[in-house]
Amino acid sequence: MLSWNRGGFLTGGRISEWWQRLLRTRREAAMFWCGRGVRETNGKEVLIESTMEELRGNGASVLDPKSEVGGGVQDVHGEDRATEEQLVTPWTVSVASGYTLLRDPRHNKGLVFSEKERNAHYLLGLLPPVSITQExxxxxxxxxxxxxxxxxxxxxxxxxxxxxxxxxxxxxxxxxxxxxxxxxxxxxxxxxxxxxxxxxxxxxxxxxxxxxxxxxxxxxxxxxxxxxxxxxxxxxxxxxxxxxxxxxxxxxxxxxxxxxxxxxxxxxxxxxxxxxxxxxxxxxxxxxxxxxxxxxxxxxxxxxxxxxxxxxxxxxxxxxxxxxxxxxxxxxxxxxxxxxxxxxxxLVFNDDIQGTACVVLGGILAALKLVCGTLAEHTFLFLGAGEAGTGIAELIALMMSKQTKASLEVCRKKIWLVDSKGLIVSSRRGSLQHFKKPWAHEHEPIGSLLDAVKVIKPTVLIGSSGMGSTFTKEVVEAMASFNERPIILALSNPTSQSECTAEEAYTWSKGHAIFASGSPFDPVEQNGKVYVPGQANNAYIFPGFGLGLVISGTIRVHDDMLLAASEALAKQVTKEQLDKGLIYPPLENIRKISAQIAASVAAVAYELGLATHLPQPSDLVKFAESCMYSPVYRRYR
The missing domain is CATH 3.40.50.10380 (Malic enzyme, N-terminal domain)
Known part of the structure; x- marks a missing residue:
């Protein structure tokens, strides 16, 4: 009779014979636990030190438990599992060998299999003789x-x-x-x-x-x-x-x-x-x-x-x-x-509503270091009043409310939205969808974006319309006429749907615009100066945000977590990057950025009592980094 005891060990009086039977078809051995087991002897449990040798003797491929792969601990699939709820004894795992091993994407290493591994796991002749590095x-x-x-x-x-x-x-x-x-x-x-x-x-x-x-x-x-x-x-x-x-x-x-x-x-x-x-x-x-x-x-x-x-x-x-x-x-x-x-x-999250809002708010908070003034001292105009536009607007208002202690209703009045029928105003309230109604302010109807820009005089223009080329030359020039450094965010994806290109924004504003887009644009050279556009890419937010939820065991998403993620992103933009006009950090540092965001999100979860992974780690950034999956190959033996 075989069973798992409370310590996670396989027990039984005839375990060695059981392993022999299980591994009889050794070349196609299925994945299963192996490691230090225990055998009952006269009613007592004793460690079985020979289990690994038995496995190797029967042809199973065994991952090395001492393989150096960075942070985390091994799970049943040979992957880092520090994001799991509990950490357990670092077992090793057997995998199918021979031709089947080469067809398993999770364990295949191709030409990186060493000569020793090829001998041990029935790979001889199945690969060319050269052995190379993963690099x-x-x-x-x-x-x-x-x-x-x-x-x-x-x-x-x-x-x-x-x-x-x-x-x-x-x-x-x-x-x-x-x-x-x-x-x-x-x-x-x-x-x-x-x-x-x-x-x-x-x-x-x-x-x-x-x-x-x-x-x-x-x-x-x-x-x-x-x-x-x-x-x-x-x-x-x-x-x-x-x-x-x-x-x-x-x-x-x-x-x-x-x-x-x-x-x-x-x-x-x-x-x-x-x-x-x-x-x-x-x-x-x-x-x-x-x-x-x-x-x-x-x-x-x-x-x-x-x-x-x-x-x-x-x-x-x-x-x-x-x-x-x-x-x-x-x-x-x-x-x-x-x-x-x-x-x-x-535990739900909408990336189009909340993720986009986080990354845009993060970019705006960074841009404020270039144009000065608080969030509440700026005026925002959106082209597009769908889930992205209204989601961004709501998060900006929440951050304003948090910073000024003013009500959410008061903060919303600094934000205006234009949809396909023109400026959203109170006289249209009866025909508006429910998510647009909070943005229906008292004002005369305005039919076009250009007229709205001229009347509202926004300091920040945000496009989330899904319609390309809607930030025309006249619109950008109008923004530049009453703003020393207009913030222009053309967020619609893919590139063909962007409200304007980076080159258009810099050319029409004579290089004064602080520009970012949803899809990537190449740097623009103008009058001997190179402008590097930022990309308001949701990839800055949702991977780190999700990691923060996972490592804290959070059971619900709270608005304060979204605000914390935006602030963490803004803090990753250095002065050197700001001097180049960038309001987002380089994507090459994205894993470090994600760890910072994850730590900020997890900290809010613990503060609000929504975290279930207790106790709280003393250093959440280091803990987040240690939980990250490593793609470095494991050694087999």
């Missing part, structure tokens, strides 16, 4: 990826790498984040979603369609991992600025979770991408023979609500109270409702 392997892959001139080809090459060698994929991404982020994320991921049906190879997440209603918990149980910490879910209705892409929106959760691992250090096996497929209203996709989703009009109303409700509670039932559910690219009418409905019962 050389990385260099070769980067060279190959650069040979592709089309961004979508680079995206597909990176996805292929992720599917065959997980650790190499993340090491490549971490070490070359500034070069590869635009490929794995915006803007290239937008094109990837548009063509997802053509480039689809193997599923990288869960697809839950209307056909699975009543069986969603069963579907979740089909996912092989049990310890999930972060879920990114979309219904594909509003992918970036590209509209309804239905089931092909899966590229967004897959990309976001790649960044959760690379930039925030959440281990890959703890991440789950999900697409809720309720159909699509995109006629082009419905007629596309390669479309991979349901060929039906998008479900709405009660049918939609019931499916999402079942999903939310199935997730909570299967993965527990502390799993983070990040809503991604839901249309406005569903995004606000879902966030409001589940924020008190689940």
């Amino acid at each position: 050389l392997q990385e260099k070769k892959l980067l060279y190959n990826i650069r040979q592709y001139k089309v961004p979508l080809q680079r995206y597909m090459a990176l996805m292929d790498l992720q599917e065959r060698n997980e650790r190499l994929f993340y090491k490549l991404l971490i070490d070359n984040v500034e070069e590869l982020l635009p490929i794995i994320y915006t803007p290239t991921v937008g094109e990837a979603c548009q063509k997802y049906g053509c480039i689809f190879r193997r599923p990288q997440g869960l697809y839950i369609s209307s056909k699975e209603k009543g069986r969603i918990l069963e579907v979740l149980k089909n996912w092989p991992e049990r310890s999930i910490q972060v879920i990114v879910v979309t219904d594909g209705e509003r992918i970036l600025g590209l509209g309804d892409l239905g089931c092909q929106g899966m590229g967004i959760p897959v990309g976001k979770l790649s960044l959760y691992t690379a930039l925030g250090g959440i281990r890959p096996s703890a991440c789950l991408p999900v697409t809720i497929d309720v159909g699509t209203n995109n006629e082009k996709l419905l007629k596309d023979e390669f479309y991979i989703g349901l060929r039906q009009k998008r479900a709405t109303g009660q049918e939609y609500s019931e499916l999402l409700h079942e999903f939310m509670y199935a997730v909570k039932h299967n993965y527990g109270e502390k799993v983070l559910i990040q809503f991604e690219d839901f249309a406005n009418h569903n995004a606000f409702e879902l966030l409001a409905k589940y924020c008190t019962t689940h």
